[in-house]
Amino acid sequence: MPSLKDLKNRIQSVKNTRKITKAMQMVAAAKLRRAQEAAEQSRPYTERFNAVMAGLAGSVGGSDNAPKLLSGTGSDQTHLLVVMTAERGLCGGFNANISKKAKAKAAELEAAGKTVKILTVGKKGRDAMKRDLGSRFVGHVDLTEVKRVSYPDAQGIAKDILGRFDAGEFDVATIFYAKFVNVVSQTPTAQQIIPFEVPAEAAADVDGSTVYDYEPSEEAVLADLLPRAIATAIFSALLENGASEQGARMSAMDNATRNAGDMIEKLTIQYNRSRQAVITNELIEIISGAEAL
Amino acid sequence: MQFDLVSPERSLASHAATSVSIPGADGDLTVMAGHAPTITTLRPGLLKVEADGKSAEYVVTGGFAEINAEGVTVLAERAVPRSDMTQEHLDEMYQEAENMYKTAKDNWQNEPGPVDDAAKLLGDMVAMGSEIGLSTKQPSL
Numbered sequence: 537m538p539s540l541k542d543l544k545n546r547i548q549s550v551k552n553t554r555k556i557t558k559a560m561q562m563v564a565a566a567k568l569r570r571a572q573e574a575a576e577q578s579r580p581y582t583e584r585f586n587a588v589m590a591g592l593a594g595s596v597g598g599s600d601n602a603p604k605l606l607s608g609t610g611s612d613q614t615h616l617l618v619v620m621t622a623e624r625g626l627c628g629g630f631n632a633n634i635s636k637k638a639k640a641k642a643a644e645l646e647a648a649g650k651t652v653k654i655l656t657v658g659k660k661g662r663d664a665m666k667r668d669l670g671s672r673f674v675g676h677v678d679l680t681e682v683k684r685v686s687y688p689d690a691q692g693i694a695k696d697i698l699g700r701f702d703a704g705e706f707d708v709a710t711i712f713y714a715k716f717v718n719v720v721s722q723t724p725t726a727q728q729i730i731p732f733e734v735p736a737e738a739a740a741d742v743d744g745s746t747v748y749d750y751e752p753s754e755e756a757v758l759a760d761l762l763p764r765a766i767a768t769a770i771f772s773a774l775l776e777n778g779a780s781e782q783g784a785r786m787s788a789m790d791n792a793t794r795n796a797g798d799m800i801e802k803l804t805i806q807y808n809r810s811r812q813a814v815i816t817n818e819l820i821e822i823i824s825g826a827e828a829l
Numbered sequence: 830m831q832f833d834l835v836s837p838e839r840s841l842a843s844h845a846a847t848s849v850s851i852p853g854a855d856g857d858l859t860v861m862a863g864h865a866p867t868i869t870t871l872r873p874g875l876l877k878v879e880a881d882g883k884s885a886e887y888v889v890t891g892g893f894a895e896i897n898a899e900g901v902t903v904l905a906e907r908a909v910p911r912s913d914m915t916q917e918h919l920d921e922m923y924q925e926a927e928n929m930y931k932t933a934k935d936n937w938q939n940e941p942g943p944v945d946d947a948a949k950l951l952g953d954m955v956a957m958g959s960e961i962g963l964s965t966k967q968p969s970l
Binding site for chain 2: 588686687690691748750751756
């Protein structure tokens with residue numbers, strides 16, 4: 537049976553924790569709004585870009601001299617998994633869900649006799665996968681210093697990946713990130729970026745009625761745009777991830793705040809009961825002492 | 830004719846325009862209403878927009894322009910209004926192009942294609958710099 541003082545201390549400590557989680561929840565809410573705005577503002581670019589890519593890929597993609605980034609190297613022996621997670625924890629299952637998805641994919645590929653290479657973006661994913669898959673790591677992108685994800689960050693990652701592709705290090709690249717659905721739900725997603733796959737919704741939107749002239753030429757435009765398309769895909773994944781992270785953190789911290797509240801209630805009842813017991817005990821002692829006289 | 834200028838991070842302009850001059854990869858082109866549907870890649874340069882007798886200029890690098898019956902959409906990886914363009918901006922862009930040229934020269938020693946492309950990009954940067962009245966170092970090609 538803890539003493540009254542112990543209980544009091546415990547209640548105070550849970551109250552302090554609740555203050556912290558509450559503050560973190562509010563910070564996450566503010567950051568979430570900013571992250572969502574950033575995602576919103578990048579949408580026109582991504583949508584137009586994908587629409588043009590869909591049209592181009594449709595007309596050039598089938599030919600024999602299509603760029604390797606679109607048609608692939610002709611083999612799918614070596615896979616590069618780009619695992620994009622947060623730099624910080626305390627955001628519920630966000631990091632774990634993405635790593636779990638990537639791990640499952642890696643296991644599946646290795647069971648099929650393929651070679652797996654892993655590039656991690658964000659510290660948490662690297663930590664989570666180091667034990668099982670540490671030997672497959674080929675690189676890590678550190679975004680700790682980055683406060684707001686900007687397009688050059690995505691370009692840097694894309695350049696790294698494209699450099700490895702040109703050097704023949706892998707055949708297929710897939711990015712793993714969490715798609716933001718709403719504050720309580722984020723879906724871990726795998727998206728193949730090399731060979732480039734046009735997102736299904738963009739492909740469905742292609743309007744075949746306008747025939748475009750291409751300058752310099754269809755092939756040249758495609759070759760110029762493919763690396764940019766990969767950077768764009770990575771950029772929108774980074775933004776989705778940013779919003780998802782803050783959303784996950786917000787709901788995790790909301791839960792934590794609520795749990796702390798419940799705990800304080802329980803502890804307070806326990807505290808009051810034992811205080812009452814002490815008082816009753818003292819009274820009994822006084823009365824029985826008086827009776828004994 | 831509708832004019833849209835979007836960069837990955839935000840949309841910079843969206844309004845009606847009478848004419849738009851685009852620094853295309855194969856040379857400048859000016860778009861007015863009724864232009865044939867065209868998709869062209871951009872080289873670093875100045876994008877000039879005329880609307881209601883007023884004109885606006887933007888420095889754009891990398892990306893493409895889509896011209897169709899509704900208007901012009903320019904998707905630029907980097908777009909800065911000319912008035913916001915500073916020497917630091919230009920130096921940064923120039924540095925980037927120079928690094929690209931150097932890596933291209935190291936990586937593709939026996940293939941002139943990518944090296945020439947990078948050299949052209951660097952040259953375009955210098956030309957753009959002088960066009961907007963800022964100076965760059967002379968490229969050491």
